[in-house]
Amino acid sequence: MDVNDPRLARFEVVREGARRDDIEIVHYEPQVAAGSKAERRVVRTVTAFFLVAGLSATAFLVVYIWWPWRYRLVGGIEEYYTPLLGLTLGIALLTLGFGVLVWGKRLLPKEVSIQDRHEGPVPADDRHITGQTMMYMADELGVKRRPLLGVSLLAGLLPVGAVVAAPLVGGLIKDPHDDRELFRTGFAPADDDGAVTRIRLVREDRRPVRPLELLPGAQVTVFPGIPHGVSNQYADSVTLLIRLRAEDALAARENNRRAGKQDWMWGDFIAYSKICTHAGCPASLYEQQTNRLLCPCHQSQFLITDNARPVFGPASRPLPQLPIEVDDEGFFVASSDYRQPIGPDFWERP
Amino acid sequence: MAADRGSRSRRRTPAVAGARRRLGAVVRLLTALMLAGGVYATFAPAARAQEEPRFSGAAAQGEALFNVGCITCHGRSAGGVEGRGPSLVGVGAASVEFQVGTGRMPLARQEAQALRKPPQYSDEEIRQLAAYVQEIGGGPVVPDGVEQQLDDADLARGGELFRINCSQCHAFGGGGGALSSGKFAPSLYPASDRTIYAAMLSGPQNMPVFGDSQLTPEQKADIIAYIQQVVQDGRDPGGFNLGRYGPSTEGLAIFLVGIVALVFASLWIAGKS
Numbered sequence: 001m002d003v004n005d006p007r008l009a010r011f012e013v014v015r016e017g018a019r020r021d022d023i024e025i026v027h028y029e030p031q032v033a034a035g036s037k038a039e040r041r042v043v044r045t046v047t048a049f050f051l052v053a054g055l056s057a058t059a060f061l062v063v064y065i066w067w068p069w070r071y072r073l074v075g076g077i078e079e080y081y082t083p084l085l086g087l088t089l090g091i092a093l094l095t096l097g098f099g100v101l102v103w104g105k106r107l108l109p110k111e112v113s114i115q116d117r118h119e120g121p122v123p124a125d126d127r128h129i130t131g132q133t134m135m136y137m138a139d140e141l142g143v144k145r146r147p148l149l150g151v152s153l154l155a156g157l158l159p160v161g162a163v164v165a166a167p168l169v170g171g172l173i174k175d176p177h178d179d180r181e182l183f184r185t186g187f188a189p190a191d192d193d194g195a196v197t198r199i200r201l202v203r204e205d206r207r208p209v210r211p212l213e214l215l216p217g218a219q220v221t222v223f224p225g226i227p228h229g230v231s232n233q234y235a236d237s238v239t240l241l242i243r244l245r246a247e248d249a250l251a252a253r254e255n256n257r258r259a260g261k262q263d264w265m266w267g268d269f270i271a272y273s274k275i276c277t278h279a280g281c282p283a284s285l286y287e288q289q290t291n292r293l294l295c296p297c298h299q300s301q302f303l304i305t306d307n308a309r310p311v312f313g314p315a316s317r318p319l320p321q322l323p324i325e326v327d328d329e330g331f332f333v334a335s336s337d338y339r340q341p342i343g344p345d346f347w348e349r350p
Numbered sequence: 351m352a353a354d355r356g357s358r359s360r361r362r363t364p365a366v367a368g369a370r371r372r373l374g375a376v377v378r379l380l381t382a383l384m385l386a387g388g389v390y391a392t393f394a395p396a397a398r399a400q401e402e403p404r405f406s407g408a409a410a411q412g413e414a415l416f417n418v419g420c421i422t423c424h425g426r427s428a429g430g431v432e433g434r435g436p437s438l439v440g441v442g443a444a445s446v447e448f449q450v451g452t453g454r455m456p457l458a459r460q461e462a463q464a465l466r467k468p469p470q471y472s473d474e475e476i477r478q479l480a481a482y483v484q485e486i487g488g489g490p491v492v493p494d495g496v497e498q499q500l501d502d503a504d505l506a507r508g509g510e511l512f513r514i515n516c517s518q519c520h521a522f523g524g525g526g527g528a529l530s531s532g533k534f535a536p537s538l539y540p541a542s543d544r545t546i547y548a549a550m551l552s553g554p555q556n557m558p559v560f561g562d563s564q565l566t567p568e569q570k571a572d573i574i575a576y577i578q579q580v581v582q583d584g585r586d587p588g589g590f591n592l593g594r595y596g597p598s599t600e601g602l603a604i605f606l607v608g609i610v611a612l613v614f615a616s617l618w619i620a621g622k623s
Contacts, residue, residue, distance in 0.1 A: 204514050215561040217553050221514050284518045285529060287556035292530055296518065301530050312530065 018113065027112035042106045049099030056092035063088060182346060186224030186237035187322060188337035198333040200225035201241055201271070201324065208331035211267060214243040217288035221274060222332070236342045238274040239322050240284055240293070241332065242304060248291050252305040256321075259307050264323040266332070271322040272308050275343040276300055278315035293319065317345070405485050412482030415475055419456055428486055434460075441552060442489020443480035448548035450476045452541075462532030463555060466540065490551040490561070496543050499571035500578070508576030511569055515560065516577075523594030524581035529556060539582055543574045 003013050015025050032039035069081040121127075143150040190197040200208045201222035208225060219242045223230040229237065244252055249268035256264050264270075276283040276295040283302065285294035292311070293302040300313030308319035320342055323335040341349055405413055416428065423435030430437030435457075438445075449455040453467030471479065484491065513522070519535035521527050526537040533556055538546070550570055553559030565573070592599040 204510065213561075213563040215553075215559045215564070217559040218561060218564055219558045220564060282518060285527075285535075286558050287529055287533070288553060288558045289556045290530060294530055296527065299528075 021115070023113050023115040025111060025113045028109060029111075030109045031106060039107070042102065046099050046103050046107070049095045049102065053092045053096040053099065056088050056095065060085060060088035060092060177348070182348070183341050185338055185342055186226050186229050186234035187239070187334040189334070190226070198325075198327060198335060199229075200327070201239065201332040201334065202229065204230055206230060209241060210330055211243075211269060211326060211332070214241070214269070216243055216245045216268065218243050219284075219286045219288075221284065222271070224334075236275065238282070239271050240274045240286065241269060241271045241324070242286060244268045244270060244291065244304065248305050255306045261307070261321060261323070263325075264321055264335075266324050266326055269324060269332070270304065271324045271332075271334075272302075272304070272319040273322065273338065273342050275319075276315055277310070277317040277319060277344060278313070280343045283315075283319065405482065408478045408481035409485045410482075412475075412478035412480070415471070415479055416482055419470075420479075423457070428483060438483050439487030440489045441483060441487070442491055443484040444490040444492045444548040445552035445554065446480040446483045447476060447492055448545060448552055448554050450479060451548070452545055454554070463534065466536060492544055492548045492551060493567065496547050496571070496574070499567065500543060500575045503568075503571045503575030505572070505576050505579060507569070508572030508574070509580065511565065511573050512576050512581075515565070516573065519557075521594075522596065523591075524577060525594050538577055541577070543578060546574050546577060 001016050003016055008016075011028075018025055032042060063081070063084045067081050067084065068076070068078050070078060072078055138144070141149075187199045189199060202208050202225040203220065203222060206225065206229075209220060209222060214220060219240055222239050222241045224234055224237045226234075228234065246268060249265065249270070252270055253265055256262070272293065274282050274284050276297065278295065278298055278300050281295050281297035283293050283295035283300065285296060286292075286304075287294065291304045293304055293308065294300070295302075295313065295315065298314050300315035301311050302308040302315070302319050303311050308321065310316060310318060320338045320340045322338055324332055325335045327333045416424075420428070420435075423431055424438050425431040425435070428438035446455075449464070450471055451469060451473075453469040454464035456470055457464055458467070469476070483489075519527060519529065520538050521535075524538035526535045528534050535557070541549070547570055549557060550560040550565065550573070551562070560570070562570075586594075592603055
């Protein structure tokens with residue numbers, strides 16, 4: 001069959017093309033007659049869908065550009081900004097999809113095509129040819145005879161692969177030994193040429209804490225009183241300052257003394273790291289009657305009056321204690337940094 | 351003088367003189383008794399006043415209520431009973447307002463934690479009980495006019511304070527959470543402004559105390575305003591809040607409902623074509 005024959009209809013050429021790819025169009029049937037009432041109805045439906053999609057997308061753009069969106073406490077039309085964006089975009093995409101579906105299902109002709117598939121494995125000849133081709137390529141490259149080439153190719157390409165991976169992986173790697181980062185917190189006394197300044201315990205609004213501001217059974221979350229101390233830069237320094245009741249404080253002091261932590265408390269006040277030694281969650285659920293600190297993530301419990309010893313749950317080490325005292329101006333300061341690393345275990349932890 | 355008395359007694363008969371002497375002894379005894387009684391009467395009432403203090407009107411009525419409903423566990427003059435109930439000396443009116451006002455006291459039974467119940471006492475009776483507890487030992491009091499303070503409250507600051515002081519136990523959504531050994535931090539949804547204020551002041555049960563020098567009354571008002579306007583009345587833009595537990599319940603709901611719906615939808619599509 002000569003496909004260049006000008007007398008052939010376009011469909012004939014298409015069918016011949018398919019046939020040459022071993023595809024036989026066995027059934028072809030238009031769904032609607034050209035110019036019929038049914039065709040006009042379907043066309044109207046598809047048109048309507050596309051128009052709605054267009055209108056909706058335009059509405060999306062209008063809302064996106066002109067709708068007031070800044071949050072106000074007392075709700076106005078600002079509240080509808082995000083829902084409207086979602087609604088208009090959703091309608092646009094949905095109607096577009098419906099339009100395409102209706103077009104495909106109702107207007108396009110019904111067609112059944114069959115392509116023959118060979119049965120069983122590929123013929124032995126073909127398999128032999130393919131195998132020989134592969135070996136031929138390997139031989140022509142000559143890696144076997146010239147091994148230096150292969151080695152140098154590897155040596156050259158591997159670093160190139162590493163270059164691709166570097167920007168992806170590199171950002172995840174941080175040297176924990178840098179400046180003994182894991183062993184220091186923001187409470188390390190500032191050493192300015194021998195003039196050692198103890199770091200104050202400050203609240204989230206950077207106000208330092210006085211002893212009398214806490215009643216027995218009170219707790220306050222404190223941060224190191226240094227620049228950026230109340231920020232993620234010192235996220236490991238978050239500390240709980242607790243004022244125990246007098247009799248509990250006596251017990252805590254005695255247990256401190258037994259653990260070799262003489263004078264780490266100040267009066268009835270005791271300070272522990274807020275970061276759980278199990279998985280690093282904030283263990284700050286303070287039960288003032290049972291003197292326990294709870295971690296909400298895995299239910300570890302620490303006994304405040306006994307060096308924050310873990311009494312329940314998966315945590316195995318006590319919460320690190322911050323030695324505290326009061327400076328000349330009557331504010332709490334850390335007498336030294338934490339003596340143990342903060343938070344969960346890590347490889348190099350002694 | 352003796353001679354003089356002797357001459358006079360000699361003038362009278364010895365019987366009359368003996369009667370007079372006996373009479374004199376009786377009078378002296380009576381005088382001494384009355385003196386002793388008078389001294390006792392002068393000092394004794396003061397000693398009794400220390401044992402049983404007299405209270406102002408509301409506190410006296412509160413004492414009567416206390417002696418009927420609370421004395422079993424909290425003991426005489428609220429001194430506490432070992433193993434049953436703590437002393438209430440120094441807990442203050444704020445504590446009474448919280449514990450009795452939310453129905454936690456009187457306790458239904460001894461258990462891990464007092465539960466919120468419909469209050470057993472009227473507002474008036476709670477005020478009287480609070481007055482009584484306040485007069486026996488002092489302690490924190492919820493100031494009047496908490497509602498008025500809320501009008502000028504700073505919600506953003508209240509939210510910050512809520513997240514750093516309250517959310518660890520009461521959860522970000524205010525739904526509460528578990529503590530040790532069956533205890534739990536209660537949900538904040540039913541709490542009124544005065545209840546929250548009283549709880550912060552008095553530190554009921556295992557809640558830490560937030561005195562006025564730690565969180566100023568203005569900061570307390572900020573927190574209460576935040577709880578009431580954002581946590582309690584906060585609308586849930588997504589519709590169903592699933593208890594506001596956050597990603598756990600929402601993830602589960604998406605998985606169970608959403609994935610199942612998608613599976614059936616794909617089955618339906620496959621069946622149609």
